[in-house]
Amino acid sequence: NAGVTQTPKFQVLKTGQSMTLQCAQDMNHNSMYWYRQDPGMGLRLIYYSASEGTTDKGEVPNGYNVSRLNKREFSLRLESAAPSQTSVYFCASSPPLGYRRGYTFGSGTRLTVV
Amino acid sequence: DQQVKQNSPSLSVQEGRISILNCDYTNSMFDYFLWYKKYPAEGPTFLISISSIKDKNEDGRFTVFLNKSAKHLSLHIVPSQPGDSAVYFCAAIFLINAGNNRKLIWGLGTSLAVNP
Numbered sequence: 223n224a225g226v227t228q229t230p231k232f233q234v235l236k237t238g239q240s241m242t243l244q245c246a247q248d249m250n251h252n253s254m255y256w257y258r259q260d261p262g263m264g265l266r267l268i269y270y271s272a273s274e275g276t277t278d279k280g281e282v283p284n285g286y287n288v289s290r291l292n293k294r295e296f297s298l299r300l301e302s303a304a305p306s307q308t309s310v311y312f313c314a315s316s317p318p319l320g321y322r323r324g325y326t327f328g329s330g331t332r333l334t335v336v
Numbered sequence: 337d338q339q340v341k342q343n344s345p346s347l348s349v350q351e352g353r354i355s356i357l358n359c360d361y362t363n364s365m366f367d368y369f370l371w372y373k374k375y376p377a378e379g380p381t382f383l384i385s386i387s388s389i390k391d392k393n394e395d396g397r398f399t400v401f402l403n404k405s406a407k408h409l410s411l412h413i414v415p416s417q418p419g420d421s422a423v424y425f426c427a428a429i430f431l432i433n434a435g436n437n438r439k440l441i442w443g444l445g446t447s448l449a450v451n452p
Contacts, residue, residue, distance in 0.1 A: 264442045264443060324382025
């Protein structure tokens with residue numbers, strides 16, 4: 223089925239380790255997003271990419287970097303993981319005017335930093 | 337300060353009855369409102385949206401009502417089914433610049449339990 227694919231689904235890191243969360247969409251959407259969800263905090267935007275070749279900071283970008291590799295792929299990198307980055311991470315995509323029909327989300331990556 | 341508020345963290349209803357989920361907002365610049373449903377271990381899925389120029393939008397068992405003067409919207413599910421048990425997020429969108437970029441603001445969600 224068409225959609226947004228995130229890998230890995232689960233990951234445990236030690237403090238200071240680095241890792242990259244991968245996201246790919248096959249719907250030819252222009253815009254892609256990375257969110258984190260924490261209990262009592264709702265969904266918070268980390269970074270977004272309005273189109274291929276552009277990226278912008280969201281509400282909580284500190285400690286993260288992103289790469290819009292091509293139109294399909296948008297990766298999120300943690301250079302030096304911290305326990306505060308323990309969260310569930312969601313990637314999403316949307317077409318132009320996609321806000322009218324909502325974003326398509328991946329199934330999430332549950333990250334634990336110990 | 338939360339611009340989109342879902343004041344009820346949880347709601348429990350009987351199967352077949354109406355579920356009403358509420359959402360309040362503070363920013364009069366929001367031009368679109370959306371509801372998402374989220375099951376455990378899955379990403380949110382889009383449910384229904386409404387433009388700020390309308391007061392009602394219906395899609396099957398789901399109806400969203402918008403009261404702009406009260407800055408309030410609600411999602412009605414009729415009849416409620418056990419499969420509707422999930423967390424429901426209210427979200428609002430506004431235009432942030434002339435480049436047509438929009439910002440999506442999320443509520444914290446309401447957990448709905450539909451009991452058989």
